[in-house]
Structures are given as structure tokens and as C-alpha cells.
Amino acid sequence: MxxxxxxxxxxxxxxxxxxxxxxxxxxxxxxxxxxxxxxxxxxxxxxxxxxxxxxxxxxxxxxxxxxxxxxxxxxxxxxxxxxxxxxxxxxxxxxxxxxxxxxxxxxxxxxxxxxxxxxxxxxxxxxxxxxxxxxxxxxxxxxxxxxxxxxxxxxxxxxxxxxxxxxxxxxxxxxxxxxxxxxxxxxxxxxxDVSSAEMVKYAANAFLATKISFINEIASLCELVGADILPVSRAVGMDRRIGDQFLQAGLGYGGSCFPKDTCGLDFVSTCNGHAFNLLKAVIEVNKRQRLLAVRRLRHVLGRLHGKTIGVLGLAFKPGTDDVRESPSLEIINLLLDEGADVRAYDPLAMENARRALPDGVFFAPGVMEAVTDCHALLVATAWPEFSTLDWAAVRPVMHPPYLVMDGRNCLAAEELRQKGFLYWGIGRPYPVQGETRNPLIKTGQIFPLRQAVSP
Incomplete structure (x- = not known):
């Protein structure tokens, strides 16, 4: 034809x-x-x-x-x-x-x-x-x-x-x-009919985005009660009614489709007199995940001014060079606003990120150049190159406290801890010995189950 x-x-x-x-x-x-x-x-x-x-x-x-x-x-x-x-x-x-x-x-x-x-x-x-x-x-x-x-x-x-x-x-x-x-x-x-076909696209993307935000909400709750999101999401995903796709906790969704389509569907809903409150929550949770990464860095490092942070991964997901609505780019802008020095690396998306980010970011030619002289690392894209990195060679070129924030839960947590890193994943037990709940939550806001249900 x-x-x-x-x-x-x-x-x-x-x-x-x-x-x-x-x-x-x-x-x-x-x-x-x-x-x-x-x-x-x-x-x-x-x-x-x-x-x-x-x-x-x-x-x-x-x-x-x-x-x-x-x-x-x-x-x-x-x-x-x-x-x-x-x-x-x-x-x-x-x-x-x-x-x-x-x-x-x-x-x-x-x-x-x-x-x-x-x-x-x-x-x-x-x-x-x-x-x-x-x-x-x-x-x-x-x-x-x-x-x-x-x-x-x-x-x-x-x-x-x-x-x-x-x-x-x-x-x-x-x-x-x-x-x-x-x-x-x-x-x-x-x-x-035509309108139903148009709705299928929006409904499919909104549902997948909902799964991502839902598992990120569960991840936040896991941190509060000392649970680990990895076995939780794995077991939940084994339910055939649910499935395991899009149940990976992390920094949230990005790209050209999910952010645009969720906001677009919310706008269409409002214009037609429907308050799509569930979708509004999905969008809000996704925005919060970016801020959560900066809050964690601030909690461990104190003030970020004068600190050097390496961001590994600039594409919104592995396998593409697309940086549209990439969580890492938004996080980098937040870090720059707080006075941090940022060293960035991505296997494919460097040029696209260079055009999208302001001056002041050091774009490293390789991963080892990106981690050198850093106080903390943020893994923002789950590229295989990062999960197979020689972490024993990374620690000597970093500065204390050797923080590794695993924004995609794609690294071997125990291996990094054994090598002397302070590892913190999304929805995973807090890395400091003896502390299992998220220290970003003030003491007294969490009540033991037996206390909550007792008369």
C-alpha cells in the first residue's frame, strides 16, 4: 500500500x-x-x-x-x-x-x-x-x-x-x-468508535502511571515501618490479577508520554466537569519522588552548598537517549539551586542532557570521572553499566560519607555496604545500624500496631 x-x-x-x-x-x-x-x-x-x-x-x-x-x-x-x-x-x-x-x-x-x-x-x-x-x-x-x-x-x-x-x-x-x-x-x-479509541490511549497510560505511583506510596510506607519494598513488590506482582510490570519503586515516571498524558487526561476531566482525584494523586506522588531524593541528600550531607554529588543516569529510562521529563534533570536543577556541584554521566543521553541543563554541570566522559571527588552518588537511571560497576574502585576516589542513593533499586545493597558505602534505596530499610524507619519522619508520628488497636 x-x-x-x-x-x-x-x-x-x-x-x-x-x-x-x-x-x-x-x-x-x-x-x-x-x-x-x-x-x-x-x-x-x-x-x-x-x-x-x-x-x-x-x-x-x-x-x-x-x-x-x-x-x-x-x-x-x-x-x-x-x-x-x-x-x-x-x-x-x-x-x-x-x-x-x-x-x-x-x-x-x-x-x-x-x-x-x-x-x-x-x-x-x-x-x-x-x-x-x-x-x-x-x-x-x-x-x-x-x-x-x-x-x-x-x-x-x-x-x-x-x-x-x-x-x-x-x-x-x-x-x-x-x-x-x-x-x-x-x-x-x-x-x-473514534472517541473510545482516543480514550484507550489515555486510560492505558494513566493506569500504568498509577501503578508506579502506587508502588512508590507503598515504598514510603515500607520505610516508615521498617519493611523492604523489593520482596513486597515481588510478592504482590506474582498475583496474576496485578502483574509485576510497573511495580518498581523509584524516582517516578518520566518521558514524553506518562507526564503529558496524565496531566492531559486530568485537564480533559476538569473541562468536562469530572474531578479525577485519583489521577491528581498519581501526578502529585510522582512530583514528590524528585523532592524526596533532595531531602535525603540534605539529611545525610547537611547543607548541600559546597558538596559534590554525582548523578548517574540522565535518560528517563535505560535503552533510550530521551531526557524529556527525566527525573534526574529535575533533581539536578534542584541541587544546583542549593549550591551543590554536580557531576553527571549517562551512556547515551549526554548531548540531549547538555542542551536541557544549565551551565555549571560537569558532564563526565565516563562513569569513573563522574564519581571522582563526590560526597554522594545518585543512581537515577537503571543502566546495566551502573549495576555492574567496580564499586571497590569507586570508594577510594570519593569523599565521606560515601553515600550511594539508589534511585532505581538496581544495585546490590549488601555488597555496597560491605565495601564501606552508606547505601540508601527507595522503600528499603534505613542504612544506619539500629535504625529501620525513615529518619525524615519526626519521632512520635508513628504508632506501634498494638497501641493503635488497643482500647
Missing amino acids: RVAVIGAGYVGLVAAGCLSHSGHDVVCIEKDARKMALLKAGRVPFFEEGLEELVLFGLKRGLLQFDGQMEACQDREIIMIAVGTPARPDGRIDLSQIYAVMDEIVFRARFPQTIVMKSTVPPGFGVNAKERYLERARVPLSYLSNPEFLREGSAVRDWYHPDRIVIGGDDETAISRLARLYAGIDAPIVTM
Whole structure:
């Protein structure tokens, strides 16, 4: 099939690469000249495992091309929209790029085409878009919602092995046409109306974010009562009704989807007269996790002015170079505000972080340079490189109190303690001998169970 994909970001470029690899004739439209030059040379402007190979394969076979002009989509049966929908400060979703694209598609349409929305849009957008744009087209245009559920770092694998393919629309012919585009992918195709398909994307991400914030709340409670979140979350996740994914306590979620979609859904709820209090709590808990890391550093080190803190991990999760809404970047800014010296390192995300962070951060060329002369280390991303680090070589180049804050619970706690580090994980027993509860909680706020239930 002849397909146009508008937007060469994470979603659009994965769609274009995978569709061309499956034998479809694909043109990917991108207006950013710098990005376009890279793509035409077969280079992907961000890291996504396996994607560059797919792009090169499509280019060599002549099934994938890149263009900077919207005219390139005029002769295509299917037009996929995958442009950015960033969040505004008030939580609203900025749909300006989509509006501009829809205007051009309608203006240039010369024969019936199917418009497929891959960008994440608020529930109800599609119904409005059909009335606002498609009704003034000179030819019949069909509109379908086809949300993506790709995880950064494993997006190519997720494209070919999805849990489900969701298609929202009321045009059966267009739905069948889009379904043929996914021929060869073994996954159930779930059809519904447009607004319901739009809601599926928001509901899925909000639920996963809820699991993360929930386990972080349990982790905080574990610290208060002297429990350990690792065996707790492992045992809870063994329940088939719950599952073990997204039950890892840590610094909270980040990236381009969860923060934007939770705030976006909360805004949509408010605009429609619904107080989504559960979602508001999820967002608040996630914000608190960043502050918790700084409070802990302050508790152990005292004032942070003049202290050197190493931050290991800048990407919002391992396997990507994406630093959007990364917990580590927010924490670094807080540390700088308190006068701390920050040394930072990440295997992939250094350049993106350098553009996002202010001057004053030392970007180390390697992990050992990052830990040198530090009073404390914060592991903010669970890269395998950090869990397999030679910690015996790390301690001699650090300064007391040799604090290691494991923001992802990815290190061997007992091994680090045996090597002389002061280890503190999220939701794990407090490292000082004889003290099991979180010392950040004032004495007298916790009551023994027998006291609480006695008459």
C-alpha cells in the first residue's frame, strides 16, 4: 500500500521504518531540515534499538523516502499523522501542529484518502476534527484513530509484537484498509468508535502511571515501618490479577508520554466537569519522588552548598537517549539551586542532557570521572553499566560519607555496604545500624500496631 507518515519523531519514524520493512511504499514527511538531512543519509536523529537498520533497509529497497513538503502525501491511500502534541503549562495539549497538518491535507486532497491519527489527542478530538476539517474537503476523506502503544527503547519490537491493535472509526471500508496495513502482525484488532479509541490511549497510560505511583506510596510506607519494598513488590506482582510490570519503586515516571498524558487526561476531566482525584494523586506522588531524593541528600550531607554529588543516569529510562521529563534533570536543577556541584554521566543521553541543563554541570566522559571527588552518588537511571560497576574502585576516589542513593533499586545493597558505602534505596530499610524507619519522619508520628488497636 502507498502510505504517507507525517512526522519523523519516535512514533512517526518507527511507523515509517516498520511499514516499509513490511513491503509498503512509504514517504515520511518532516519539515525539520537538519533532521531531514540525517534521515536521507540513513541516520536516525535519536537512539531507538533496531530502527536505523530498518531505515537503511527501506532506503536501499526504494520503499522508504523522506520529503519536506506536504505535496508528497497527495497520491497516498493512507496518511498517518504522527506530529508532536506537547503539553502546555496548564496541562492542556498543544494541538497546533495537528491543526496545521489537517488544514494542508484537506486543501491538497484530490481523491478519497484515509487519515489515520497516530498522535495522542484528547478524547473527542476526532469527532471535532471531522466536523471542523473533513466536511469542507472536496473529496471524501475518512478519519480513523489508531493510537500507538510503543515503549521507547523497544518500539520496533512492540510494533511487530503488540498486545492489540486499536482502530476507532465508523467507516468499515477504511477500517478494513487500515487492518490490511498490519497484515502479518499476530495481534487482535479491536475496533470501536473514534472517541473510545482516543480514550484507550489515555486510560492505558494513566493506569500504568498509577501503578508506579502506587508502588512508590507503598515504598514510603515500607520505610516508615521498617519493611523492604523489593520482596513486597515481588510478592504482590506474582498475583496474576496485578502483574509485576510497573511495580518498581523509584524516582517516578518520566518521558514524553506518562507526564503529558496524565496531566492531559486530568485537564480533559476538569473541562468536562469530572474531578479525577485519583489521577491528581498519581501526578502529585510522582512530583514528590524528585523532592524526596533532595531531602535525603540534605539529611545525610547537611547543607548541600559546597558538596559534590554525582548523578548517574540522565535518560528517563535505560535503552533510550530521551531526557524529556527525566527525573534526574529535575533533581539536578534542584541541587544546583542549593549550591551543590554536580557531576553527571549517562551512556547515551549526554548531548540531549547538555542542551536541557544549565551551565555549571560537569558532564563526565565516563562513569569513573563522574564519581571522582563526590560526597554522594545518585543512581537515577537503571543502566546495566551502573549495576555492574567496580564499586571497590569507586570508594577510594570519593569523599565521606560515601553515600550511594539508589534511585532505581538496581544495585546490590549488601555488597555496597560491605565495601564501606552508606547505601540508601527507595522503600528499603534505613542504612544506619539500629535504625529501620525513615529518619525524615519526626519521632512520635508513628504508632506501634498494638497501641493503635488497643482500647
